[in-house]
Amino acid sequence: MIPLDPVPHPIDHLPGRGAPGDIAIADRAGEMTYAELEKTVGSLAGWLAGQGLQPGDRVASWLPKTRMACLIPLAAPRAGLVHVPINPLLKRAQVAHILADSGAGLIITQHARASTLEPGDVPTSCCQFVEDDVGHADVMPPSGADPQALAAILYTSGSTGQPKGVMLSHANLWLGAISVAHYLKITPADRTLCVLPFNFDYGQNQLFSTWAAGGSVVPLDYLTPRDVIKAVDRYGATTLAGVPPLWSQLLDNNWPDDVAAKLQRLTNSGGALTVRMVRALRARFPAADLCPMYGITEAFRSTYLDPALVDAHPESMGRAIPFAEVMAVRANGTRADVGEVGELVHAGPLVSMGYWRDAARTAERYRPAPPFFESGGMAVFSGDQVIEGFDGLFRFVGRQDEMIKSAGNRISPTEVEEAVLAGGEATEAVAIGVPDDRLGQVIVVVARANGSAEVAEQALRDRLRRDLPSFMQPARYHWRNALPRNANGKLDRAALRAEVAS
Incomplete structure (x- = not known):
């Protein structure tokens, strides 16, 4: 170590x-x-x-x-x-x-x-x-x-x-590297198969x-899960970092026992593992440590679950990683009690420098650490609701904001909506994340068509295949003659989300 x-x-x-x-x-x-x-x-x-x-x-x-x-x-x-x-x-x-x-x-x-x-x-x-x-x-x-x-x-x-x-x-990147290398116990003998994109903090790390x-x-751009399995075998990879959709794909494929045994370390972030998936990974890779992690780009990584605790606490996101101070905080700024829901707040030297040329959004997310934090300085208010248990382990409850997280990607609903409306096929649109067993969430668009809904959807799908990456493609469209509005005249996103999710 x-x-x-x-x-x-x-x-x-x-x-x-x-x-x-x-x-x-x-x-x-x-x-x-x-x-x-x-x-x-x-x-x-x-x-x-x-x-x-x-x-x-x-x-x-x-x-x-x-x-x-x-x-x-x-x-x-x-x-x-x-x-x-x-x-x-x-x-x-x-x-x-x-x-x-x-x-x-x-x-x-x-x-x-x-x-x-x-x-x-x-x-x-x-x-x-x-x-x-x-x-x-x-x-x-x-x-x-x-x-x-x-x-x-x-x-x-x-x-x-x-x-x-x-x-x-430099300090954010350096200390993030030291922290992860330390708690994952990486050694000079390890080979990390790098399948995640390097533009993500998780991938770059x-x-x-x-x-x-x-x-x-071992950097790898893969087309199919079989490519990953072959690379583990060919290079003798000992470490593999992934997101839940990748694990689902890999578990659906046949792993020769001798190849699976080469992996000594599996890490997950970009979305929570289900208990069923944890059990499946432990069964398929019994010799490998499984390390679930939680992170936000604004502070890199917040928590990890010690592999020794995974079998007993498969639903947990763990404790703070080295160099991070993490707590659950009430809406009034006081510390949430054990067992009480609060917002995950992260302080310490892993907190990033804010948003590039965007003081307003920086002020919304980055605020002085509450006085009960030892780190002081600025803290990141994640917008995620968590509970700290009596065992000191955190458990994820849900998100405050409307971000869509699909296949490990954080997707702005507004960006999807702007793309949907750009071609004129629809006159109004709301993008919603709907739970999905494989991807975490899929994108569902509720929209009002400009003319025939059938014609609009075909044209829209054709255009968005050209204009948006695959992970931002809507899975389904719900066409309406009118979209609901709230008392302020704005589109009632909460009502649409409840309706689509039901």
Whole structure:
């Protein structure tokens, strides 16, 4: 187990945590040692520094899990720049929004992705490169950056409007890596199969926590669950991080006993595991530790359940992770009693720096920690309702906001509604998350058609397949002649949600 050192360092110092000759990355291109990782990160940082950008400028990446996608989260901060990873599943409209909102001065992508962008999607002030054209430069040494300086902006959907950027410091990223590596007990002998997108904090931490412990990462873009099973076998993966829909898919497939036995550690976040799924995972992977976790991008990770407690408490989200202080708080700001529902509030050094260029929304979510917190400083008020039990374990109750969480993705209902209305097929629309056994939630749209509902739905489905990523596609449409309104004249979302969910 790595030591739990609370002193943060610049995030680009992570390659120095591994022995030079040990393997840092293993993929179809071969193996990269820690010495090679350090040299390549330094060379990429040198190239970025030579592109005419100023310290603090943003560098975006829109990539699958290539070597570049693994390296740029370290190289950009080493060059004094801020990394903005973009979900590879997003389409041109969402990419254009993130580039404009972040003020990115440079984007690195691929030819196929670049060809989907239209004039105006990439701001004139943003230089565009495909990863094959990125050159080499003199190796920059590890930076001497202030650990509290901005290192990355991760875009996450809000309950209203377009995705918002969460600002993460070097310290946020470094301490998150150390914390996870410590409580998961990762060692240099471990190999982490990285199947989650790197634009998520959970996905990016697959890299950072493994490198903090001196282990190896195996980046994998998979098409089917069989690809994951084959990769576990081929690379001897010991650690696999997933979200509930992935576990459902993997459990539906046949695992040879010798392959399943290679996995020593399973971690889950992005949605709660059901008790049935916990039991199924424990039965299929009896030799592996199962570690359920809860997190929010605004504070990275809040709680984890010790694998030793999973069988007895499969419904629990656990206790605070190292460097986090977590409590249930009443609406009046006092601490909720044991067994009483309260809002999960998170304080400590993992709390991020707020939302990029959005002081109003930052003030709504980030507030001074209540006086009974030892950490002090700013806290994140999660909007999630939890109960702390007499055993000190937290249990999830529900969400305060209207966010839809499907297949591990947080989806803004407003963003879906805006996309539905953009083509004129519908004149009014409300997007609602409805419980689903496999995905957590699916998107149901209640709408008023502009003409024939049948014609509108077909045209809408065809258009949204082009305009939205797969995880944002509505599963069903309910067409109405009129949508209910409340006393203020606004669409009555609560009534529609209750009706659709019944």
